[in-house]
Amino acid sequence: MVGIVGLADEKQRLRFDEFSESYALFVGRASKKIDKVGLLAIYSKVVCNRFALKDGNQNIIGVGLYPNLCRIGHSCRPTGAVVFHERTAIVVPTRSKSFPSPLDWSLISRCYPDVDPISTIETRKDKLKSEYFIDCHCELCEDAAANETMEAFACSKRSCLGRVAIVDGAFVCGKCGKEFDEKARNQAHQSLQRIDSLFDPEYSQRSLKDQLHCILDCVHFTQTILHKYNIKRLTVLKAAYDGCVLEKRHKEAINFGRQSLEIYRYYLDEFDPFLAAFTLNLATTCMHAGELDAASQLMHSIIDRCEHIYGKQSEALNYIDPSFEEILAKLSLGDMGL
Numbered sequence: 001m002v003g004i005v006g007l008a009d010e011k012q013r014l015r016f017d018e019f020s021e022s023y024a025l026f027v028g029r030a031s032k033k034i035d036k037v038g039l040l041a042i043y044s045k046v047v048c049n050r051f052a053l054k055d056g057n058q059n060i061i062g063v064g065l066y067p068n069l070c071r072i073g074h075s076c077r078p079t080g081a082v083v084f085h086e087r088t089a090i091v092v093p094t095r096s097k098s099f100p101s102p103l104d105w106s107l108i109s110r111c112y113p114d115v116d117p118i119s120t121i122e123t124r125k126d127k128l129k130s131e132y133f134i135d136c137h138c139e140l141c142e143d144a145a146a147n148e149t150m151e152a153f154a155c156s157k158r159s160c161l162g163r164v165a166i167v168d169g170a171f172v173c174g175k176c177g178k179e180f181d182e183k184a185r186n187q188a189h190q191s192l193q194r195i196d197s198l199f200d201p202e203y204s205q206r207s208l209k210d211q212l213h214c215i216l217d218c219v220h221f222t223q224t225i226l227h228k229y230n231i232k233r234l235t236v237l238k239a240a241y242d243g244c245v246l247e248k249r250h251k252e253a254i255n256f257g258r259q260s261l262e263i264y265r266y267y268l269d270e271f272d273p274f275l276a277a278f279t280l281n282l283a284t285t286c287m288h289a290g291e292l293d294a295a296s297q298l299m300h301s302i303i304d305r306c307e308h309i310y311g312k313q314s315e316a317l318n319y320i321d322p323s324f325e326e327i328l329a330k331l332s333l334g335d336m337g338l
């Protein structure tokens, strides 16, 4: 197990001080004998090798070290994910139902905690450098097309479906070569600004109704400007979904949820736990909207995956909605062996 935290970094030094203080409280009087250098070695190993500990509902409740799982390296497009079956950490494959046999550990990867695989390459690289001290050269970080898509605009020639990237200040479609005119360039800049403004601290002070109004306005404005798989578009669609669910505007929520799901599917592998969770969440929204066929279809598409990820008896099957069993009963899915 490696650990290479240095205290030259101010943020890491403050964190280490917090860690030392908590440790001193924990050991009480014995704290006088604490060997700071030894403690720093332990702290470094925790920082670089930690796993997010989760309860049966997959909520994060702390961090833990698993020497046998630490051999699994990071990838922003991992082949596995760590889930918890009660108190046991399990690595499940995300691309198929099982890992290839015989098991080759070098082919198994996981995404480190707090690193979002659906974030820009700069965001991921900064996080991995500052938190884990690694320069990532994973499959996704080397996939120029996927990284460009995350931030791309849509080609103004509607039939093209190409990705428009900013090249030397010009907005150029990589497929047909068409450039944005001044109006399109302004709209592109405005789209990004409007999305960023949704995350202003003062914006969160507004009422939910006001916030949702701004989000829906933003969805409308950015719809044809951002590329279909632009991750900022996903941020707005997901915010619109969450807002409509909270406001019980279920029909609209389903529309935004379906568009979000399509983008999640583009970036995540079929057996990714998050993809399963979001699909289940959308299914419950369909149920609340009275769209039972759609709910049933989504649940059928996911139950196999949830059982595979969390185990048949897992409480995780309830974690999207505490009334999951009632939903199943209402949808007459009780015979599915859950």
Ligand SMILES: [Zn+2]
Pocket: 075, 076, 077, 124, 136, 137, 138, 139, 140, 141
């Ligand atoms: Zn990477």
Ligand SMILES: [Zn+2]
Pocket: 155, 156, 157, 160, 161, 162, 163, 173, 174, 175, 176, 177, 178
């Ligand atoms: Zn084009």
